[in-house]
Amino acid sequence: xxxxxxxxxxxxxxxxxxxxxxxxxxxxxxxxxxxxxxxxxxxxxxxxxxxxxxxxxxxxxxxxxxxxxxxxxxxxxxxxxxxxxxxxxxxxxxxxxxxxxxxxxxxxxxxxxxxxxxxxxxxxxxxxxxxxxxxxxxxxxxxxxxxxxxxxxxxxxxxxxxxxxxxxxxxxxxxxxxxxxxxxxxxxxxxxxxxxxxxxxxxxxxxxxxxxxxxxxxxxxxxxxxxxxxxxxxxxxxxxxxxxxxxxxxxxxxxxxxxxxxxxxxxxxxxxxxxxxxxxxxxxxxxxxxxxxxxxxxxxxxxxxxxxxxxxxxxxxxxxxxxxxxx
Amino acid sequence: xxxxxxxxxxxxxxxxxxxxxxxxxxxxxxxxxxxxxxxxxxxxxxxxxxxxxxxxxxxxxxxxxxxxxxxxxxxxxxxxxxxxxxxxxxxxxxxxxxxxxxxxxxxxxxxxxxxxxxxxxxxxxxxxxxxxxxxxxxxxxxxxxxxxxxxxxxxxxxxxxxxxxxxxxxxxxxxxxxxxxxxxxxxxxxxxxxxxxxxxxxxxxxxxxxxxxxxxxxxxxxxxxxxxxxxxxxxxxxxxxxxxxxxxxxxxxxxxxxxxxxxxxxxxxxxxxxxxxxxxxxxxxxxxxxxxxxxxxxxxxxxxxxxxxxxxxxxxxxxxxxxxxxxxxxxxxxxx
Amino acid sequence: xxxxxxxxxxxxxxxxxxxxxxxxxxxxxxxxxxxxxxxxxxxxxxxxxxxxxxxxxxxxxxxxxxxxxxxxxxxxxxxxxxxxxxxxxxxxxxxxxxxxxxxxxxxxxxxxxxxxxxxxxxxxxxxxxxxxxxxxxxxxxxxxxxxxxxxxxxxxxxxxxxxxxxxxxxxxxxxxxxxxxxxxxxxxxxxxxxxxxxxxxxxxxxxxxxxxxxxxxxxxxxxxxxxxxxxxxxxxxxxxxxxxxxxxxxxxxxxxxxxxxxxxxxxxxxxxxxxxxxxxxxxxxxxxxxxxxxxxxxxx
Numbered sequence: 013x014x015x016x017x018x019x020x021x022x023x024x025x026x027x028x029x030x031x032x033x034x035x036x037x038x039x040x041x042x043x044x045x046x047x048x049x050x051x052x053x054x055x056x057x058x059x060x061x062x063x064x065x066x067x068x069x070x071x072x073x074x075x076x077x078x079x080x081x082x083x084x085x086x087x088x089x090x091x092x093x094x095x096x097x098x099x100x101x102x103x104x105x106x107x108x109x110x111x112x113x114x115x116x117x118x119x120x121x122x123x124x125x126x127x128x129x130x131x132x133x134x135x136x137x138x139x140x141x142x143x144x145x146x147x148x149x150x151x152x153x154x155x156x157x158x159x160x161x162x163x164x165x166x167x168x169x170x171x172x173x174x175x176x177x178x179x180x181x182x183x184x185x186x187x188x189x190x191x192x193x194x195x196x197x198x199x200x201x202x203x204x205x206x207x208x209x210x211x212x213x214x215x216x217x218x219x220x221x222x223x224x225x226x227x228x229x230x231x232x233x234x235x236x237x238x239x240x241x242x243x244x245x246x247x248x249x250x251x252x253x254x255x256x257x258x259x260x261x262x263x264x265x266x267x268x269x270x271x272x273x274x275x276x277x278x279x280x281x282x283x284x285x286x287x288x289x290x291x292x293x294x295x296x297x298x299x300x301x302x303x304x305x306x307x308x309x310x311x312x313x314x315x316x317x318x319x320x321x322x323x324x325x326x327x328x329x330x331x332x333x334x335x336x337x338x339x
Numbered sequence: 340x341x342x343x344x345x346x347x348x349x350x351x352x353x354x355x356x357x358x359x360x361x362x363x364x365x366x367x368x369x370x371x372x373x374x375x376x377x378x379x380x381x382x383x384x385x386x387x388x389x390x391x392x393x394x395x396x397x398x399x400x401x402x403x404x405x406x407x408x409x410x411x412x413x414x415x416x417x418x419x420x421x422x423x424x425x426x427x428x429x430x431x432x433x434x435x436x437x438x439x440x441x442x443x444x445x446x447x448x449x450x451x452x453x454x455x456x457x458x459x460x461x462x463x464x465x466x467x468x469x470x471x472x473x474x475x476x477x478x479x480x481x482x483x484x485x486x487x488x489x490x491x492x493x494x495x496x497x498x499x500x501x502x503x504x505x506x507x508x509x510x511x512x513x514x515x516x517x518x519x520x521x522x523x524x525x526x527x528x529x530x531x532x533x534x535x536x537x538x539x540x541x542x543x544x545x546x547x548x549x550x551x552x553x554x555x556x557x558x559x560x561x562x563x564x565x566x567x568x569x570x571x572x573x574x575x576x577x578x579x580x581x582x583x584x585x586x587x588x589x590x591x592x593x594x595x596x597x598x599x600x601x602x603x604x605x606x607x608x609x610x611x612x613x614x615x616x617x618x619x620x621x622x623x624x625x626x627x628x629x630x631x632x633x634x635x636x637x638x639x640x641x642x643x644x645x646x647x648x649x650x651x652x653x654x655x656x657x658x659x660x661x662x663x664x665x666x667x668x669x670x671x672x673x674x675x
Numbered sequence: 676x677x678x679x680x681x682x683x684x685x686x687x688x689x690x691x692x693x694x695x696x697x698x699x700x701x702x703x704x705x706x707x708x709x710x711x712x713x714x715x716x717x718x719x720x721x722x723x724x725x726x727x728x729x730x731x732x733x734x735x736x737x738x739x740x741x742x743x744x745x746x747x748x749x750x751x752x753x754x755x756x757x758x759x760x761x762x763x764x765x766x767x768x769x770x771x772x773x774x775x776x777x778x779x780x781x782x783x784x785x786x787x788x789x790x791x792x793x794x795x796x797x798x799x800x801x802x803x804x805x806x807x808x809x810x811x812x813x814x815x816x817x818x819x820x821x822x823x824x825x826x827x828x829x830x831x832x833x834x835x836x837x838x839x840x841x842x843x844x845x846x847x848x849x850x851x852x853x854x855x856x857x858x859x860x861x862x863x864x865x866x867x868x869x870x871x872x873x874x875x876x877x878x879x880x881x882x883x884x885x886x887x888x889x890x891x892x893x894x895x896x897x898x899x900x901x902x903x904x905x906x907x908x909x910x911x912x913x914x915x916x917x918x919x920x921x922x923x924x925x926x927x928x929x930x931x932x933x934x935x936x937x938x939x940x941x942x943x944x945x946x947x948x949x950x951x952x953x954x955x956x957x958x959x960x961x962x963x964x965x966x967x968x969x970x971x972x973x974x975x
Contacts, residue, residue: 063540064511076874105876118867122697122889131885132875166697171629172398182871201397201630202567203645206611206623213622228541231570235613235620258615272545273615274570278593280616281574288549289542291496292510372705 015090016051017189017222018075023048024083025067025074025246029297042296044070046246047084049323054189057216057223059237059254061230061269065296066243068226072192075224076108077101089189106136109183113195115175119167126163129153129182136186152181157211173204180211184219192224197232209236230273234258239329242266245296245304248323252330262332262339265305303335311336359528359561360386360409365421365431367404367413367585376633378404378417380585380641383660388528391555391562393576393593395569395608399631401585402565406531410448411438426528444474447522451534453514457506457521464502467521474525489520493550512543516550523554529561536571548575569612573597581605584631584641591666601668601675604642640670648672702893705969712965715958722955726774735765737772738923746941757947761937770948773925778955780837780926781907784844785899791845792852793895797887799853800860801879811857814850822847830918840919844906855898859891900963904956911952927952 025045045067052058060068073079075086077093086093088104096104112118119128129149133140140148150160156177167175176196183191193212197205213236215221227233233240240257242249242265250263261267271287289308294300300307306316313336321333367379379401386392396402406412408419411433423431425445430438442448450456458466467486471477477485483502490498493516506514515535522530532551536544552575555562564575572579573593580590581602589602600606610624628645640646643653650671658669668675706712730737734754741763749758749766757767799810826843833839863869863886872882907927913919914928915935922929927948934945 063542073870078870078873102876102878105874108874110871110874112867112871114867118871120868120872120886120890124697131872131877135876135878135881171632173629179871182875186875202569202612203397203608203626204629206613206625207627209613210622210625230541231613231615231617234615234617235623268542270615272542274545274548274568274574275615276569276573276597276609276612277614278573278576278597281570286545286549288546292512292543293540295510 017054017056017089018052018224019087020051020075020084021049021087022084023071023074023081023086025070025079026082040297043246043299044296045074045081046299048243048246048248049084050241050248050251052190052222052224054222055216055220056239057225057237059233059240060224060226060243061228061233061240062243063228063269063293065245065293067246067296068243069194070246071243072110072194072224072226076105076110076192078110103136106132106186107188108190108192109186109188110192110194111176111179111183111196113198115172115179115199116167118179119175121167124164124166125153125158125170125178128167128178129163129185132182132186148185149181152185155184155215156181157207171204172200173207176200176208177211180208180215184215187219188221190222190224192226194226195228196225198227198229205232212236230269242269245294245299247304247320248331248333249305250330250332251323252332253328256328256330260330262326262330262337263334264309264311264336266332268308303333357388358385359388359426361422361424362405362409363422363424365405365408365419365423367401367408367417367419369414370416370418377585378633379408379419380637381421382582382585382587384580384587384590386529386561386563388561389555389559390578391552391564391576392578392580393572394563394565394580394582395567395572396565396582397567397630399584399633400582402582403533405582406448406533406563406565410442410446410531411435412448440474443470443527444525445527446529446531447525447527448531448533449515449518449522449535451537453511453518454506456518457514459506462503462505463509463517467502467517467524470521470524486520486524489524490517492554493517493520494546495520511539512546515539515543515547519547519550519554523558523560526558527560529563530555532562532564534566535564537566537568544571551575569597569609581608584637586641587660587667587669588642589666589668589670595666601666601673602642602670603646603648603673607645607647702966702969706965709965709968711961712968715961715965718954719958719962722774722951722958723778726771726778729771730768730775733765733768733771735768737764737768737925740764746937746944748941749943749947758941758943760933760944761941766944766947769925769930770927770951773927773930773948774951774955776837776920776924776926777907777910777928777952780841780844780910781903784841784848784906785902787845788848788852788902789895789899792849793856793888793891795849796853796856796858797860797883797891800857801864801883801887803864807857811854814853817847818850820847826913826918835918835921837920837924840910840913843913844909848902848906852895852898852902855894856891859894860887863887863890897963897967900959900966904959907952907955 023045024047026041026043029040029042048071050058060071062068070079074081081094093104126146126149129152130145133145133148149163153160153163158174158177167178170178197208200208209232212223216223225233225236234254237254239251239253241251242263244265250261250266257266258270261270268287268289275281291308294304294307302317302319303321306312309316315335321335323331323333325331326337326339363383365379365382366377369376369378382405394402394405409423413419419431421431422429425441430441464483464486468479468482471482471485472479487498487502490502495501495513495516509517536547539547548571551562566572576593578591579593579596581588581604583604588604589596596605597609600609607624607626611626613623626645631641639654639656640658643649646653653671658671660667660669661675663675666675741759743763744755744759745763746761747755747759749756755765757770760766760769795810799807826840829839829843869882869886872886910919910926911928911931914926915932920926920929930948931945931952934948937944
């Protein structure tokens with residue numbers, strides 16, 4: 013088996029909370045990510061799903077070291093990425109880029125589209141002339157479906173979907189191998205979401221990109237991902253091949269998630285058996301002991317409070333962390 | 340301990356009937372720096388008592404403005420024209436003090452973000468009892484009792500204790516329940532809900548949708564749900580109105596509309612939404628272009644620039660609304 | 676491409692334009708519609724032009740005493756439109772020359788304060804941590820210096836005159852700008868386009884220069900247009916106290932000082948410089964209001 017593009021081992025991101033009193037007392041931590049491990053192959057999309065507090069936003073930043081992990085290891089193209097520093101780290105950034113949820117906020121309002129897209133080229137000067145850079149910007153704009161005549165306009169003159177295309181163009185100009193997508197279509201109108209999803213899938217085939225696709229929308233994730241990973245309160249609940257996940261989710265949380273998504277089909281909706289969770293998501297400030305899902309889980313027993321279940325393999329790469337898997 | 344619940348929505352037909360709200364040629368305009376902007380461009384519909392109606396639309400469709408206008412909550416630079424009759428009484432243009440008697444008692448509203456519609460400085464108990472004292476003339480003690488009952492009904496655990504908390508001490512899902520309970524305290528005839536679950540996690544959304552379903556059935560409340568999420572509509576609504584660019588494109592019973600969408604916009608929307616139960620994963624159908632930033636006083640059909648079936652007259656002639664008693668469609672090219 | 680987005684959202688509103696309209700242009704456009712701000716702009720422009728070119732045009736030299744015309748009230752006859760002071764010098768010429776000094780100090784001190792304040796605040800805000808703490812504590816210390824005390828110390832060292840008050844004012848003026856810019860930077864720092872810049876491999880100082888500072892200029896411009904009147908007032912106050920500009924140089928402050936002393940007998944000597952000062956301050960304030968309204972963050 014060829015070396016995976018990206019290998020995340022036991023990644024942790026713990027944020028320190030202010031001490032309660034000036035004198036001692038235990039330091040408390042917000043465990044945004046608490047031991048996440050997974051792999052990503054070249055040309056593959058890993059969909060990352062979860063609800064508030066699951067740590068998916070922190071994950072995409074920790075992978076890129078925009079937020080420094082407090083534990084664990086990132087292996088990128090065979091090298092230990094977590095050990096890189098300073099200029100070495102900066103140079104490696106060319107290979108991994110990110111697009112964001114709020115398309116307009118991810119663009120500097122004071123720069124023209126051309127300046128925004130060509131900026132990464134200026135960060136790693138390659139003695140290109142201004143003409144050459146302009147040409148590359150034009151090429152990328154066409155690649156993402158924008159009219160290159162608009163390159164001297166400002167972000168606020170574009171719609172949400174167009175801004176997202178600008179963000180994608182900017183992310184691609186350095187020819188990265190990995191694109192981290194943090195909820196890239198959640199803020200877009202439904203009729204525009206499909207355009208961006210198609211664009212991302214097309215670009216993946218054309219350029220051989222790998223995606224970490226973070227989303228709370230399971231339908232979108234089903235469409236675009238090859239594999240799916242479910243997070244809950246900073247821990248991995250399940251990872252599986254896409255079809256295997258949606259047809260045969262093993263973890264009770266995955267089952268609840270899938271059951272909760274309303275289908276645009278009133279007949280099917282009415283007949284669907286429902287699995288409803290009680291209560292709300294626990295706060296990441298105070299996660300339950302053992303398995304974090306146990307407070308809402310229909311199968312929870314004593315062992316769930318005592319011990320965090322390990323990720324076990326149930327065949328063909330389908331892993332889940334639960335004491336009570338029913339096959 | 341959590342238990343799984345199997346629920347089936349009660350079939351339509353058990354609900355009481357009779358027209359409770361009639362909206363006729365509603366137009367909403369805003370005065371802005373760049374001149375007059377039309378948010379709603381001639382919308383007409385009627386609500387029957389006990390119905391759950393979904394208004395579906397994207398940006399610029401004007402869906403939220405319809406609700407705000409009916410409730411009399413329009414911004415200062417906005418003005419509505421046309422007719423809105425609540426049980427035969429014209430309420431568009433009513434003075435605020437008259438409307439105040441209706442709001443909360445006959446019609447109430449819940450919003451997307453519960454944090455901004457609950458006063459962060461007052462305890463929940465204060466906010467709930469205030470509604471009852473004002474509209475039902477109840478005494479403090481009786482109001483408190485009823486408020487706790489209502490919180491129980493929306494499944495807030497330990498309601499008697501929690502009622503004394505402040506809004507920020509509740510989680511997102513709980514806050515939404517508090518808002519629903521506040522809206523239903525006086526058992527209004529109509530509940531307007533503006534994207535009530537959009538900001539919630541999907542498992543919490545499912546709980547809230549179930550709750551709204553059960554409560555509206557119990558209390559016989561008419562619900563108008565504004566959303567962009569077709570799944571939410573399919574899950575909750577009896578009837579659907581599809582809005583685009585400030586006008587109604589299509590309407591009809593939910594099952595019929597989803598099974599046989601007529602209008603090109605509805606069809607495009609349904610075709611371009613990825614489904615959880617899809618089996619193939621090729622290119623999604625797309626509607627080219629993007630929704631208008633604001634609705635315009637367009638001559639013809641507002642969807643024309645993006646429509647794959649457009650004809651020359653779509654640009655200049657406003658489509659007549661075809662109505663067969665159950666379904667309506669506003670399109671030159673398609674017929675019922 | 677069939678799904679290429681084909682309409683810019685502003686195109687149908689403003690008609691086809693080739694170059695984009697930056698938020699800056701949009702804002703200035705909005706300001707043009709604010710009548711009071713435009714009036715302020717016009718009045719200020721007139722005053723500045725008068726102070727700049729007036730002394731060349733007027734027949735009278737501001738330092739030339741005409742002992743035949745001591746303390747003449749304003750009159751068109753004789754040419755002294757605004758009268759003379761107690762040394763027979765034409766008041767109009769004195770006021771215009773004084774205006775040069777006051778406006779120059781106002782503008783100069785403000786520019787220096789902006790340059791220092793923006794750089795300082797942006798660096799402190801962006802790098803955070805120990806850097807921020809140290810830099811802000813320095814600001815706290817400087818804030819706690821009593822202003823007059825500081826000025827007096829400086830004049831003792833450097834002697835009275837424009838230099839001392841320029842340094843004194845400049846040394847303390849940048850502080851609030853730094854605090855404002857630091858606050859702005861703190862909120863900008865977490866915006867997605869900054870994250871994108873870091874992910875794109877931009878060096879930190881480059882980010883500060885290219886992304887942070889240009890985005891803080893809006894509020895700084897507004898604040899700066901409020902600073903200029905403050906500086907002019909400050910300088911007037913100091914000169915009034917005798918600490919600033921010295922004879923024969925004049926500033927509005929010294930003129931008002933002189934005018935106050937002659938208030939009973941020759942009120943125009945107080946009123947004329949006072950009016951000029953007031954008009955300038957009002958104009959600047961209206962302009963500042965207009966700028967603030969035009970660049971309100973809630974635009975769109």
